[in-house]
Amino acid sequence: MDGPTTGDAFGELLRAAMEGRPSLGAIERDDGVLDPHDGRIYLGGIHEWSELDRIACARVVGKTLDVGCGAGRHSLHLQEKGFDVTGIDPSAGACEVSRARGVRKVRRTSVEDVPRLEERFDTFVLLGNNLALLGSPEHAPIVLDALAQVASPNAKVLGGSRDPYRTDAKLHLDYHAHNRKRGRPGGQTRIRSRFERLADPWFDYLFCSRDELVGLTKNSAWRLAEFDEDGAGYLAELRLR
Numbered sequence: 001m002d003g004p005t006t007g008d009a010f011g012e013l014l015r016a017a018m019e020g021r022p023s024l025g026a027i028e029r030d031d032g033v034l035d036p037h038d039g040r041i042y043l044g045g046i047h048e049w050s051e052l053d054r055i056a057c058a059r060v061v062g063k064t065l066d067v068g069c070g071a072g073r074h075s076l077h078l079q080e081k082g083f084d085v086t087g088i089d090p091s092a093g094a095c096e097v098s099r100a101r102g103v104r105k106v107r108r109t110s111v112e113d114v115p116r117l118e119e120r121f122d123t124f125v126l127l128g129n130n131l132a133l134l135g136s137p138e139h140a141p142i143v144l145d146a147l148a149q150v151a152s153p154n155a156k157v158l159g160g161s162r163d164p165y166r167t168d169a170k171l172h173l174d175y176h177a178h179n180r181k182r183g184r185p186g187g188q189t190r191i192r193s194r195f196e197r198l199a200d201p202w203f204d205y206l207f208c209s210r211d212e213l214v215g216l217t218k219n220s221a222w223r224l225a226e227f228d229e230d231g232a233g234y235l236a237e238l239r240l241r
Contacts, residue, residue, distance in 0.1 A: 004199035011093015013039040013195040014071045018097050025195035030202065031175055037193070042071040042128075043101075049073075052235040053127050055228060056158040057081075059237065062122025063152070067111050068130040072098030078125075079104065086121075088114065091200075112142055115149045124157045131159030131213075131236060132205040136188055140206065140216045148221035148240065157222060157238035164189075164207035166232035185212065210234070 009025065017023035017039030027035040046054060057077060062084075066075045069087030075098065078085045086105040087098050095108045107117065111126075111133050124147055126133060134140035147157060164176065164187030176186030187207035193200040208216065213236055214224050226237035 004194060005197050006201060007198040008091055008093045009195040009198035009200045010070075010193040011091040011095075011097070012198055013037070013193065014042055014091075014097040015093050016195070017043055018071065018100065023195075025193060028192050028194050028199070029175070030190035031178070033171060033175075034194070039071075039195075042073060044073060046077055050160075050230065050233065052160055052228060052230050052233055056125060056127055056160065056235050059156070059158055060123045060125065061156070063120070064123045064125060065114065065117075065121040065150070067114075067124055067126045068128065068133060069098055069103070069106065070094050070128065072101050072103040072106070074125055074127055075103045075106075076101060086117070086119070088117075112146050114146050117150060120150055120152045122152045122155055124151075124155070124159075126157065126159040129161050129205070129207075131157075131161040132189075132207050134206045134208075134216060135204045136206055137185065137216065139204065141220060144217065144220040144222055151221075151240060153240070155240055156225070157236075159236045159238065161213075161234060161236065162207050162232045163187075163209045163234065164232075165209055187212070210236075 013025045023039030025037045027037050064083050064085045066087040069075050069089050075085045075087040087103050088107050088109050089095055090110045095106045098106045134143050179186050189205045192202045222238040223241050225239040228235040
């Protein structure tokens with residue numbers, strides 16, 4: 001057999017977790033590193049979340065867009081709190097799982113295409129490291145502009161991520177150095193989800209420091225307003241200028 005089959009690995013991982021089947025997959029980095037990944041983490045309630053995710057959800061106001069909603073854990077919590085929430089994910093399987101778990105409004109789309117929703121939102125949540133969907137220095141302006149196009153006048157982005165440079169692991173330091181040799185930021189990570197024989201298409205996930213994030217937003221409609229840290233993890237709150 002010739003390697004994995006390209007498909008909706010992430011969606012099938014979530015489906016297996018929801019159905020109580022074995023759901024151990026992996027996040028594969030383009031240098032061959034595999035990080036074990038259990039789909040059950042996407043089903044957990046608020047008491048299983050990180051403190052930063054809990055802080056983010058406590059700061060939500062108004063009509064909310066959950067970007068990269070996965071199995072809908074954040075959408076469900078906010079929906080139960082009375083918020084009007086729309087979850088989006090490019091994975092068909094993730095959208096199906098979110099609906100099956102009770103998220104009322106789910107759309108299959110990517111963050112770049114949110115203007116097609118033709119709605120305005122007061123809060124955008126990009127949790128579970130999804131602020132890294134900025135992708136790359138070249139792609140970040142596209143994402144930030146797409147969010148600004150559907151933002152209400154006082155909108156905020158609540159984005160979770162990690163500072164990739166807070167590590168002393170040679171495996172990661174070598175990857176940072178390899179990236180820089182290719183003219184990429186050290187934290188720009190090319191990854192894909194793997195589950196059983198399936199693999200998602202490769203995509204770029206941009207982990208960045210606080211200073212790098214300020215640089216990425218400098219010429220956008222957004223500014224960094226709040227920054228909460230917990231070890232290498234952080235929650236960035238962006239506000240319209």
